[in-house]
Amino acid sequence: MFIIDLIVIAGVIAGLQVVIFKRYVLRNLHYVRRFKVKHCFRGDEIELVEQLSNKKRLPVPWLRVESQLSTHLHFSKQDNFDVSSGQVYQNHRSLFSLGGYMKLTRTNRITPNRRGWYKLSTVSLTSGDLFGNISCHIQIPLEDELIVYPKPAVVPFEQLPSQSLQGEQQVKRFIIPDPFVIVGARNYQSGDSMKQVNWKATARAGTLQVHQYDFTADRSLMILLNVDDKEGMWRNVTNEAVIEQGIEWAAGAAEAAISRGMDVGFTANMPMSGNSDHIHIEPGRGQEHLFMLYELMAKLVIERTSLFMDLLMLEALKRYSNRDIVIITSYWSDSLELAANSLMQNGNTVSIWYLPEAVQKDTFKSEVTVNDRGRYVS
Incomplete structure (x- = not known):
């Protein structure tokens, strides 16, 4: 009889705890997930912080926290933690146990392996009774985000047509001729105006000579990126890794130019997230402008959004001049050459940086071709 009574009492207690935990276990339970920083570069290790607060006397014997995150956020291996990855998202699962009025903080180390704009959306909390007989869950909205900048590649900036760009400073190899400062004479070159002819020097040398002007380097850099990974591409990009490298080349060129005091602009036949038009940023200078470019690239x-040839012609129709234009593309064609010529006729230089078929590590390799397609002529 005693054993039967004991079984009955145990059954009542088990049933009572089921009712109590089912009704109260997730009450006054607060969960926060946030990135410790809001911005970083691709490849940086950062921290994702989880904070749980049980603001009641009743303990939480077990708690499973589940969410989906981008596969481009790589988690370091930790205990009480599981990640299963798909092609786009990974399922992130954490296990916790909290006593009454207990606060717990867990820090996960993650490394973004691709630039992007990562948002935390919702998280699912599941808990139950002491013996796992029942479970209940709630969803909590999250609002934090992380902007991962492209990692600026080391690019051959010195191989641009304007090899000694120094913003507004006077430099050894200069770009824009100053007609008020004559420093000597040089041989006549195709494209020189007859107004530049130095007749005295011509008489002495016996060959046609023109004035050699001093120069100032008040020019700007315009970076144009082509999202097409091959000529004749349909709407979808098949080799995204190569285009990602192109974005990092663009970031590297912007960093190199701004560090030399230049103005830098950027455009591409790609949209930003949440927008349908192609991106276009007019040249600007300084660290604030550089990090604005990083964020837009991220x-x-x-x-x-459009054919790259149409983007080049649109730039040519703006009729700006005195800009050094870098075109980053996977291919070149006669139609692109024609559009580039229009940019040069406006008084700009155009250089082509060819993207390789296979992704390379952060820097240009010797086999990557850097072609000078034009030089400014006054």
Whole structure:
């Protein structure tokens, strides 16, 4: 009889704890997940912080926290933690146990392996009774985000047509001729105006000579990126890794130019997240402008908004001049050459940086071709 009574009492207690935990276990339970920093570069190790607060006397015997995150956020291996990855998202699962009025903080180390705009959306909390007989869950909205900048590549900036760009400073190899400062004479070159002819020097040398002017380097750099990974591409990009490298080349060129005091602009036949038009940023200078470019590059979506030839012609129709234009592209064609010539006729230089078929590590390799397609002529 005693054993039967004991079984009955145990059954009542088990049933009572089921009712109590089912009703109260997730009450006054607060969960926060946030990135410790809001911005970083690709490859930086950062921290994702989880904070749980049980603001009641009843303990939480077990708690499973589940969410989906981008596969481009790589987690370091930890205990009480599981990650299963798909092609786009990974399922992130954590296990906790909290006593009454207990606060717990867990820090996960993650490394973004691709630039982007990562948002935390929702998280699912599941808990139950002491013996796992029942479970209940709630969803909590999250609002934090992380902007991962492209890692600026080391680019051959010195191989641009204007090899000694120093912003507004006077430099050894200069760009824009100053007609008020004559420093000597040089041989006549195709494209020189007859107004520049130095007749005295011509008489002495016996060959046609023109004035050699001093120069100032008040020029700007315009970076143009082509999202097409091959000529004749349909709407979808098949080799996204190569275009990602192109974005990092663009970031590297912007960093190199701004560090030399230049103005830098950027455009591409790609939209930003949440936008349908192609991105276009007029030249500006300084660290604030550079990090604005980084952020916009981070938010680029790899899809085509227009043909790259149309983008080049649109730039040519703006009729700006005195800019050094860098075109980053996977291919070149007669139609692109024609559009580039229009940019040069406006008084700009155009250089082509060819993207390789296979992704390379952060820097240009010797086999990557850097072609000078034009030089400014006054």
